[in-house]
Amino acid sequence: MPLPTIVFGILLSTLYGGLYHLIRGGKTRKLLLYLALAWAGFWMGDTIGWLLNWTFAPVGMMNAGMGTLGAFFFLVVGDVVGMIMARK
Template sequence: MTIQAVLLGIIAPIFFGAVFHLWRGGATWRLGLYIALAMVGFWVGHLVGTRLGWEFLKVGSLQMGIGTISAILFMLLGHWLSFKQPEAETARPKRPTRSVRR
């Protein structure tokens, strides 16, 4: 893999994460989350596509198509998980406090 392919493989997920953040919005920390998820997703997709011999929008030695699809899936999953709220536990009824009479 050439240095140009590696640079494209770094720049493309940063762009994908930034565009996803523009679309979905959110705090600044979400921008970092989306870029990190896009980076991981892109390279996982690239490696899976390379191992399985898939060729979809291949740019040189870089699997752009499968990497892009994988990056989008990772960002959607991360977006969904970041908004998932834990369910509240069922509260036990409070026992009345005993007041002491004197």
């Protein structure tokens, strides 16, 4: 995968994590968690999309649509798990 594609994917997933933090709120620790979840989910979604041959909004060699779905899945699941763990 070319370097500009990787940089664009990192920027896109960082935007998703930042927007999620803006909507949900929280401290700096939460921002770092959301960024990590968005990065992991984006690249996991991209990889799964290519492995299963599901292409949705490809940008060059990057499957941006599946990456976006993966990022939001990781963000929501991570947030729910975090809320459950905070209650215990």
